[in-house]
Amino acid sequence: MTSSTRAHVLQYAAMLLLAAFFLFPLVYMYASSFKPDALVLSDADSFAGFLPTPFVGLENYADAIERASVFRSFLNSMIISGGIVVLGLVVNSLLGYTLARLRFRGRTLLLAAVIALIIVPFEALAVPLLYLSALFGWLDTYHVQILPFVANPLFIYLFYTFFLNVPAEIEEAARIDGAGPVRTFVSVVAPLARPAYATVAILGFLFSWGQFLWPVMVTRGIDVRPLALGIGTFKTTPPVQWGDIMAYGALMTLPLLVVFLLFQRYFVQGVASSGVKG
Amino acid sequence: MTTPVGSVAPAPPATGRGWRQGEARTAWLLSAPALLGLAAFVVAPFVLAVVFSFTNQRLISPLPTRFIGIDNYLSTFGDPAFWRGFVNNVIFVGIVVPVQTGLALFLAVLVNSKIRARVAFRTVYFLPVVTVMATAAVTWTLLLNPSGLVNAVMGVLSAGTFSPDWLGSTTYALPAIMLVSIWQGTGFQMIILLAALQDVPEELYEAAELDGAGAWRKFRSVTLPGIRNGLIFVVTVTTILAFRLFDQVWIMPQIPGGPLDATRTMMLHLVETGFGEQAIGRASAVAVIFFVLVLAVTLVQRRFIREEAGG
Numbered sequence: 001m002t003s004s005t006r007a008h009v010l011q012y013a014a015m016l017l018l019a020a021f022f023l024f025p026l027v028y029m030y031a032s033s034f035k036p037d038a039l040v041l042s043d044a045d046s047f048a049g050f051l052p053t054p055f056v057g058l059e060n061y062a063d064a065i066e067r068a069s070v071f072r073s074f075l076n077s078m079i080i081s082g083g084i085v086v087l088g089l090v091v092n093s094l095l096g097y098t099l100a101r102l103r104f105r106g107r108t109l110l111l112a113a114v115i116a117l118i119i120v121p122f123e124a125l126a127v128p129l130l131y132l133s134a135l136f137g138w139l140d141t142y143h144v145q146i147l148p149f150v151a152n153p154l155f156i157y158l159f160y161t162f163f164l165n166v167p168a169e170i171e172e173a174a175r176i177d178g179a180g181p182v183r184t185f186v187s188v189v190a191p192l193a194r195p196a197y198a199t200v201a202i203l204g205f206l207f208s209w210g211q212f213l214w215p216v217m218v219t220r221g222i223d224v225r226p227l228a229l230g231i232g233t234f235k236t237t238p239p240v241q242w243g244d245i246m247a248y249g250a251l252m253t254l255p256l257l258v259v260f261l262l263f264q265r266y267f268v269q270g271v272a273s274s275g276v277k278g
Numbered sequence: 279m280t281t282p283v284g285s286v287a288p289a290p291p292a293t294g295r296g297w298r299q300g301e302a303r304t305a306w307l308l309s310a311p312a313l314l315g316l317a318a319f320v321v322a323p324f325v326l327a328v329v330f331s332f333t334n335q336r337l338i339s340p341l342p343t344r345f346i347g348i349d350n351y352l353s354t355f356g357d358p359a360f361w362r363g364f365v366n367n368v369i370f371v372g373i374v375v376p377v378q379t380g381l382a383l384f385l386a387v388l389v390n391s392k393i394r395a396r397v398a399f400r401t402v403y404f405l406p407v408v409t410v411m412a413t414a415a416v417t418w419t420l421l422l423n424p425s426g427l428v429n430a431v432m433g434v435l436s437a438g439t440f441s442p443d444w445l446g447s448t449t450y451a452l453p454a455i456m457l458v459s460i461w462q463g464t465g466f467q468m469i470i471l472l473a474a475l476q477d478v479p480e481e482l483y484e485a486a487e488l489d490g491a492g493a494w495r496k497f498r499s500v501t502l503p504g505i506r507n508g509l510i511f512v513v514t515v516t517t518i519l520a521f522r523l524f525d526q527v528w529i530m531p532q533i534p535g536g537p538l539d540a541t542r543t544m545m546l547h548l549v550e551t552g553f554g555e556q557a558i559g560r561a562s563a564v565a566v567i568f569f570v571l572v573l574a575v576t577l578v579q580r581r582f583i584r585e586e587a588g589g
Contacts, residue, residue: 011388011391011393012393015388015399018385018403019399019402022402022403022405022465024427025406025414025417025418026406026417028417028421029413032420041420044426045425045426045427045429046427049427091312092312094309095308095309099309102301102304103302104302104306105302107305110313114316117320119518119573120569121521121522122522123522123548124565125319125327126548126549126552126565127327127562128322128324129323130552131326131330131335131337132322132326147318147319150315151312151314151316151320153316180304181305182304210411213524213525227410231412231416232529242420249412249417252410256409257408259408260404264401264404268472268473271469271473
């Protein structure tokens, strides 16, 4: 064996081993979601854990849906994440574009402020926000779970760096044709920024779909609770049906998986062309 | 795009006084929604947190709010539970940030090489990121139970001498949380570093090769300097996220905080104080301390990294 083929084999071995490390909990989760509750735990110590045998079909899924009112929570999660992502794309890209392209007094200061806000952790704001939400009677609503996350300094910064890299000539051409800043943005710049939009959409969806702390704080009933909190209902109401929990987890992860696999091309491109990589 | 970019001559500035004034107005108009959001949901609560931290504010209370000076800070600094969370946070950050960044860089280099199936490998490494943390935490809780798969593997590796009750042990609960965090977070860092790697000009590698540089030498002198900015971003963001550790420590141990507070973090402490005890004043003090700490660490880190590179 030559040294280069040996290096090749070594590299594949390393990659496979790492792939196993990242995959095995997921395989275990999906396999467990198709087998009897009692076997989930007892099979957890061997390879049987990775096989959906004995196969019980969608029984766990049906149980999980019934027990945790999955449809309701799913709808809630879609409304919340959808609201955050859609509103966020509009609002954050507009500010990002303004900072990158328009000249006005206070621009530099505004940019510095946005960057400084990136490091403010949401958790440090959660308590006063909770107080304000209670004060305004916003508890147990959708908007209390959406509005605080729409304007996002990190996403504004990502759009800003992306728009900086759009060649100015393209815009100048539109302006000479008599388009104002708004029309230039909508018809020329925004379409070019598709990778940036895709990246921010995926990141926003990812962050919001799994949110846990804030919904725990501002919601009580299941009426407006997102999916992520539902997993708690299984642990608190005995007996623990592990198969159902795994089915619930699989259901919750599915939308993220679909979104990611559909848009991953754009995503990698977007990360590469935006400021994420620094 | 129908306009051929190359053919456009250096454009005359589309100025004129009216346009310029209009531009400023448009700028504020376009910025307004985001600025309103930031003001209402970031700046205002932050200011409020600072104010609350000097009062005895409670979530719901018949008593009027009183200014109590630095009492909240004193009682927080005098609370062993807070310090426990602080120490755990520091240990967590100190281990997870370097390990996760190193692993992410390793993965990025692996999937950046021109080999078959690299996209498939990249997707697999990224899959945990698209798994909701609450789900991942529950799955890992099963795998980490004393007779779970992790111990089955450990048993083989250590010839049956090592099989701790991970989450029930004061020694291994925090490492178990670290393992789950690294498993879930590395893929994200990998993608960012991968993008940075792909930006390193190929010519630099060729030049290094001509100079007779080996693989390691190329990595040290071409790759690392080339992805400096990406690395800085990854380290900074990972540090901030690591300090915010909450979901895993809330879900995984039998009781939040773990055995003898082995997995208590500052965020857990904040939530228990503000939400559990409804002592908003004291929780705000924790929040302010937390913010100052993260800010300080971020600034020190940036400075350190800058100097390192400049020297």
